[in-house]
Amino acid sequence: ADLMPIVVPEEFSRAGNRNHQGDHKPIGDDVRFSYGTAGFRDHADRLPFIVFRMGYLAALRARTVGKAIGVMITASHNPEEDNGVKIVDPKGEMLAGEWEKYATELVNATDDELPTAIRALEVQLNASSKCPHGVAVVCGRDTRASGKWLTKAVESGAALFKVPFMDKGELTTPQLHYVVRVTNEPEWGAEGETGYYENFSNYFDWLLEMMPMRAGYDNKLHLDCANGIGAKKMRLLYDRLPKNALAIEFLNENGRLNHECGADYVKIARKAPANFESVPAYERCAVFDGDADRLVYFYKKDGGEIELLDGDKIALLIAKYYKDHLSELGLDNLTFAIVQTAYANGNSSRYMTEQLGITPVFVPTGVKHLHHEALKYDVGVYFEANGHGTVTFSPKLYKELENSNSDTARRLWLMSRVINEIVGDAMADLLAVELILRHYNWSVREWAAMYEDAPSKQLKIPVDDRSLFKTTRDETRLVEPSNLQKTIDDVVGKRNKARAFVRPSGTENIVRVYAECESQTEADDLAREIETALKALTV
Numbered sequence: 001a002d003l004m005p006i007v008v009p010e011e012f013s014r015a016g017n018r019n020h021q022g023d024h025k026p027i028g029d030d031v032r033f034s035y036g037t038a039g040f041r042d043h044a045d046r047l048p049f050i051v052f053r054m055g056y057l058a059a060l061r062a063r064t065v066g067k068a069i070g071v072m073i074t075a076s077h078n079p080e081e082d083n084g085v086k087i088v089d090p091k092g093e094m095l096a097g098e099w100e101k102y103a104t105e106l107v108n109a110t111d112d113e114l115p116t117a118i119r120a121l122e123v124q125l126n127a128s129s130k131c132p133h134g135v136a137v138v139c140g141r142d143t144r145a146s147g148k149w150l151t152k153a154v155e156s157g158a159a160l161f162k163v164p165f166m167d168k169g170e171l172t173t174p175q176l177h178y179v180v181r182v183t184n185e186p187e188w189g190a191e192g193e194t195g196y197y198e199n200f201s202n203y204f205d206w207l208l209e210m211m212p213m214r215a216g217y218d219n220k221l222h223l224d225c226a227n228g229i230g231a232k233k234m235r236l237l238y239d240r241l242p243k244n245a246l247a248i249e250f251l252n253e254n255g256r257l258n259h260e261c262g263a264d265y266v267k268i269a270r271k272a273p274a275n276f277e278s279v280p281a282y283e284r285c286a287v288f289d290g291d292a293d294r295l296v297y298f299y300k301k302d303g304g305e306i307e308l309l310d311g312d313k314i315a316l317l318i319a320k321y322y323k324d325h326l327s328e329l330g331l332d333n334l335t336f337a338i339v340q341t342a343y344a345n346g347n348s349s350r351y352m353t354e355q356l357g358i359t360p361v362f363v364p365t366g367v368k369h370l371h372h373e374a375l376k377y378d379v380g381v382y383f384e385a386n387g388h389g390t391v392t393f394s395p396k397l398y399k400e401l402e403n404s405n406s407d408t409a410r411r412l413w414l415m416s417r418v419i420n421e422i423v424g425d426a427m428a429d430l431l432a433v434e435l436i437l438r439h440y441n442w443s444v445r446e447w448a449a450m451y452e453d454a455p456s457k458q459l460k461i462p463v464d465d466r467s468l469f470k471t472t473r474d475e476t477r478l479v480e481p482s483n484l485q486k487t488i489d490d491v492v493g494k495r496n497k498a499r500a501f502v503r504p505s506g507t508e509n510i511v512r513v514y515a516e517c518e519s520q521t522e523a524d525d526l527a528r529e530i531e532t533a534l535k536a537l538t539v
Contacts, residue, residue: 006115006160012052012153013111019045020149029110035103036506037094037366039086041075044146051085051150053106055157056118058087058137061099062163063127065090066135070180072173073141073150077226077264077289080257083146085154088138092181092422094368118160129162136164138183140176142229142291143257168193172229172292174425181422200418201240204431207414208245208438210407216441220247221434222285224273226262227255230292234427246434251275263289263296263387263426272298272306284444286433287387288426294387295426297433299444307448311383312340312348314433316356316450318391318419319381321436323356325412326379331400339373339382341365342475342501346516351451362474365503367424388424391416411439454497455520457527459513461534466504469511475503487533491526500526502534 010016014027025045033040033050040050054071062069070088078084087095087103095103102121109117121127137158141147147170155165168179171193178196182189189199213219225231231253238248252261252275261273266287272279279285281300288295297309319338326334338352340360352358363369367388374380374392383389393416401413418435420428437447463469470480476499478485484502492498500515511534515527 006118008052008111008114009156012049012156014049015111017046017049019048020146033104033107035095035100035107037368038076039072039084039095040103040107041078041082041084043081044075044083044144044150047083047085047146047150048153050107051153052157053114054085054087054103055137055154056160057099057103057106057157058154059158059161059163060122060125060127061087061089061095062135062137063131063161064125066132068134068136068138068166068180068183070176071137071139071154072171072176072291073139073144073147073154074173074291075142075144076173076291076293077258077262080144080259083144083150085150088177088180090180090184092177093371097368127161131162131164134184136166136183138166138168138176138180140168140171140173140179142173143170170229170232172233172425172427174293174420174423174428175233177423178420178425197237197240200420200428200431201237203414203417204245204435205242207411207418207435208242210411210414211435211438213244213438214441216443216446217438218284218443219245219434219438220249220283222249222251222276222279222283223430224252224261224266224276224285224287225250226288226290226292227252227257227259228262228288228290228292230288230290230426233292234288234430237427249279258290261287263287263294266298266306267296267308267310267386270306270308272300272304276300282443282445286430289387292426293424295429295433296387297444297447299448307445308453309444309448310345311385311387311389312345312453313447313450314387314429315340315381315383315389316348316351317436317447318432319352319356319358320450321415321439322379322381322391322412323358325408328408329400329404329406329412334378334394334397334400335376336379337361337374337377337381339363339370339380341370341384342503343385343514345385345453345456346497346499347451347454355450362476364473364475366506371423383424387426390421390424390429391419392421454516455518455523456514456516457520457523458515459527459531460505460510461513461531462510463504463534464509466509466511469502469504471501471503476501478502481537484533484537488530491529491533495522495526498522498526500530502530 011018067090075082075084298306370382378394380392401409517523
């Protein structure tokens, strides 16, 4: 009885949906959406009604758990005209799986069905109408023009359940995750965005003091900011670093977001971003994506092509640092894992096994699967090939390191604080990579030489019904259609050191083909053979 009546502003309804420019963009009742790893992501014109409903759901989640809940407005590496919304749980982690279902159900309700759906969900979850201290919806956004309007939609949605709203303005996605965590657990780190810079710059500075500058490592770095939020936020972090730590040239700061730049562009196009023409060959280059949660590196070769150092290379560099330090400390009692998906380059997996003595653990594609698996170990390293990843640490690891007075233990403890273990964070990951390269006195070419990527080819094939394609849990083999898997086995078996798999997209009616071989020509041919077999099957 003490709940507010459910009144949906016309501009945030399906029928009255209006974009940030005030244009009427109605969404039909038959248009369906699905909450995935990235939350909801679409053209910004279609999002206001969705974001309003997610503002309400975040408020309901906050009341249910008695904590602050985050809402991030971003479409990451997508084009500038897109946007998205995702909910962040109290510890800065992704939204709990069962709540993804509630999100999808609420968004797919018609305007007439919405009030009933809301009240039914409140009853199902036994949601309290009281709002204890600490309960809030904390919102951040990237630099997209639609962000401010969508933030208003979140605020309006949160007001449906009388939950306080905190607009944190423009943030990188990892910063929003950090702010949510420290809002709920002040002992975890310094408060707010300023606290983020203070936290990571201090640990970087303290670890830097233990790593003298040597000739092999060059502190010069060319940084592609993807024309996104990472540009201004990395500058704020950079200003707090010791002056001799890094010499960063900031590129792509104020142009069209993700256009011919950014981690996804470099990874897929395999070429340098726009505005890198004057960067000399063999100098170290780093690349953010639009919301600064992905990081890849590269350097230009003499012919203009690039050598890419993707998430697999970052994972192995960090894993080597931890493995070497743990071995030196004799901490063989700690569990250690590198978690990968089927998309990890096969040669990276071989390097782990043969050089580091670590057998990789494979999980389904998606950050939530990687993160949940990593948490099972004292040290869990995970990076997707696209550059999104981090390292998780157990209380047991920290206790072991704090019980040792050695420089080795202190270096490892400090590195574990430089890394943002809450979520993949391009800025924190960049600090970690630079410190590790300095530690080993390595150039970018020496890092790249850890192993050579096996040539690979990826294809996207449209299908009528992706649900017909079912895989094993690690997504490396098809269970259905079984005859297609037999064809894949046959064509792979005709080549040396080859592997390939087919998996359905989680969000659209396409299936993805991945093929790896000893040469690029063979990888291309293998992928096309599988494509031909797949199309023959679905005709």
